[in-house]
Amino acid sequence: MMKLYNFHASSTSYRTRIVLNLKGLSYEYVRVAINKGEHLLDAYGEINPMRGVPTLEIDGVRLYQSSAIIEYLEEVYPDPPLLPKDPAARARVRALAAIVGSDMHPVNNLRIRNFLRDTYKQDANSVGAWMQLWNKAGFDAIEAMLRADKNRRGFCYGASPTIADAYLVSQVFSAIRFKTDMSPYPEILAVAETCEALKPFADAHPSKQPDAAA
Amino acid sequence: MMKLYNFHASSTSYRTRIVLNLKGLSYEYVRVAINKGEHLLDAYGEINPMRGVPTLEIDGVRLYQSSAIIEYLEEVYPDPPLLPKDPAARARVRALAAIVGSDMHPVNNLRIRNFLRDTYKQDANSVGAWMQLWNKAGFDAIEAMLRADKNRRGFCYGASPTIADAYLVSQVFSAIRFKTDMSPYPEILAVAETCEALKPFADAHPSKQPDAAA
Numbered sequence A, B: 001m002m003k004l005y006n007f008h009a010s011s012t013s014y015r016t017r018i019v020l021n022l023k024g025l026s027y028e029y030v031r032v033a034i035n036k037g038e039h040l041l042d043a044y045g046e047i048n049p050m051r052g053v054p055t056l057e058i059d060g061v062r063l064y065q066s067s068a069i070i071e072y073l074e075e076v077y078p079d080p081p082l083l084p085k086d087p088a089a090r091a092r093v094r095a096l097a098a099i100v101g102s103d104m105h106p107v108n109n110l111r112i113r114n115f116l117r118d119t120y121k122q123d124a125n126s127v128g129a130w131m132q133l134w135n136k137a138g139f140d141a142i143e144a145m146l147r148a149d150k151n152r153r154g155f156c157y158g159a160s161p162t163i164a165d166a167y168l169v170s171q172v173f174s175a176i177r178f179k180t181d182m183s184p185y186p187e188i189l190a191v192a193e194t195c196e197a198l199k200p201f202a203d204a205h206p207s208k209q210p211d212a213a214a
Helices: A011-022 A042-047 A066-076 A087-108 A110-118 A124-148 A163-177 A186-196 A199-204 B011-022 B042-047 B066-076 B087-108 B110-118 B124-148 B163-177 B186-196 B199-204
Strands: A002-006 A027-031 A055-058 A061-064 B002-006 B027-031 B055-058 B061-064
Touching: A002 A011, A011 A066, A011 A163, A011 A199, A061 A066, A061 B087, A066 A087, A066 A163, A066 B087, A087 A110, A087 A124, A087 A163, A087 B061, A087 B066, A087 B087, A110 A124, A110 B124, A124 A163, A124 A186, A124 B110, A163 A186, A186 A199, B002 B011, B011 B066, B011 B163, B011 B199, B061 B066, B066 B087, B066 B163, B087 B110, B087 B124, B087 B163, B110 B124, B124 B163, B124 B186, B163 B186, B186 B199
Parallel strands: A002 A027, B002 B027
Antiparallel strands: A002 A055, A055 A061, B002 B055, B055 B061
């Protein structure tokens, strides 16, 4: 069975769980307590050289980086497809995902928040303002792209979930957790609501994971 | 003809130019002077809602986010392939690319450097220390992955260029520009040297672009 090294509230973990669930794949949940720095220990460095979550282990082979893991799952388990067929449409879905995966999440993740607090001596309000600023830039772009696409039916693209929805739902969770004002983003909130009503998304939610109680 | 909206010294632009050149594709070079804030103007916002570079325009369709553009080019122009065939190998190449594309570049790019300088009042040395810290974390992981792969022949994976090389070469350029100590990374430097000797990489170099003199 696959093993997913991950943490309930990590949005890269969350998006990967959504994709695994959408593909109907079961996996062993291996908790990495990043809130306690477990990912920084040498033991985890042996598993994942970047010391990030998630890591997906399949038959002893370890896959790193949620974007690479998600593309792997799409290639090896093509049903149901989470990318459209047309190359330009695939690029659009991947661009929506990459706005989250490259422009939003990395600048707001745990190591950055800790650095702002510990080295730049920023208080919680200031760290919050940092996060909200980059979330706004990304959500502004995604909202505009969703608004411009008249062929959407509930999701980020088309009429069924794609990888973009997995990225967006996990980022909305994180943004709300860190008090980002979501009122300017009705299209994004509608997508999140549509997705969260589906079992593969609901089951992947941070609050439903075995390490959530801690 | 394709149009690439880009900037010579932008590493996301540079990696995309490398891939276009490796595929033997010609394109019109459209300069976006991000050093003068041209990407933030509404005129560019109409072209790219995230206001980032690069944008690739093909037959009037605009593609955003270098990672999505590069996957598009690989799908539509499969020769020469820049990803291996085996899914786990593809995931490894994509993970190497994603360490650069998600963990290194986004936290060190122009908007972040400007924010550290203008809002947190960090001087050039402090901004440099920030960049070097995240570069180190990423390069440490990539160096370990390259060292662990005994089947490599000169490149990040296998015996010919992959997308990982396009990401790595552009990040090494950026890291050296911002005075990152590269001495701990002999494997990475050897890959960069191998690649830079090839015309598709050399022609994509920031110093060779039409806007480089400015």
